Amino acid sequence: VLRPRTKPIDGELVLITGSGGGLGRLFAQEFTKHGAEVVLWDVNSGANEQTAKLVREMGGTAHTYTVDVTNREDVYRSADLVRRDLGRDVTMLVNNAGVVAGKRMLECPDELMERTMKVNCHALFWQTVKAFLPQMKAQNHGHIVTIASVLGLFSTACVEDYCASKFAAVGFHESLAHELLAEEVEGVKTTLVCPYIVNTGMFEGCKIEEVELLLPPLDPQYCVEQAMNAILIDQPLVCIPRLTYLPVLSRLLPWESNVATYRFMGSDKCMYPFIETMN
Ligand SMILES: NC(=O)C1=CN([C@@H]2O[C@H](COP(=O)(O)OP(=O)(O)OC[C@H]3O[C@@H](n4cnc5c(N)ncnc54)[C@H](OP(=O)(O)O)[C@@H]3O)[C@@H](O)[C@H]2O)C=CC1
């Protein structure tokens, strides 16, 4: 009944991956509004510098690093560099970088499918467990945020590699959360963020006409604000919007009834216009 109290994050050092655009850039601005210092990792240095500029214009502090999160050595090297440059440890990690191939599986080059798994899933291993978690555990203080997707909790057609990578990200995140709780590392919190389609351009054209009025693609700012609310109250999981908890629950129903719902709602073909836009 009562809204949980939000935690102060001023003074936290927040590392955001994929900060060169979309949700990552908005996360950088939102954390800055709350008084945190941000470390920005992206493959695209120009776009990343642009995010840093926006943060600095808000009066915040931003440190940029050009990092390909799929490259283990690059991740470890950059993590050490951050520690050396700033003389302190990252206390909050937002694993946000993500990609989608945008091709039907049989037409998708193997390399693109591999890239999806590497960016959306494997990168979480190097970044969280190896590069930043040890210090968070040692200080019993930290927060690991995984930006997955509702497609990590249920699926649809024509995004096989993306769904596989996001289901894997959810599995990884939840197992890690269990590990921290089992070891009673109570000061290191975890939040799994699962958004529906967001208007960042990543899923350009993707839509479900039958439910468009009830469930339009999310405004990126709204999505990030909802995620921030969850992070600030240490909420373990947030699906945005709340309506998307429904298909998660319906996974308990027989497969055939889910197929019928997908057909009725047009959820089975929502990727068709997206794939056409991409090709
Ligand atoms: N948009 C949507 O509808 C939804 C998005 N999500 C998830 O939210 C997250 C953010 O998505 P969104 O902001 O829309 O996507 P964007 O494509 O707008 O932003 C992703 C950012 O990640 C960067 N990036 C990609 N690969 C790497 C890499 N190997 N190393 C470092 N940075 C990299 C991109 O750089 P570059 O531009 O140079 O490739 C880009 O700046 C993703 O994980 C996505 O899966 C979840 C649900 C819905």
Ligand SMILES: CC1=C(/C=C/C(C)=C/C=C/C(C)=C/C=O)C(C)(C)CCC1
């Ligand atoms: C099944 C189903 C739905 C489908 C949702 C889909 C297909 C979401 C796609 C999300 C994307 C593209 C996320 C990217 O990361 C609705 C409309 C919620 C309504 C109830 C049943």
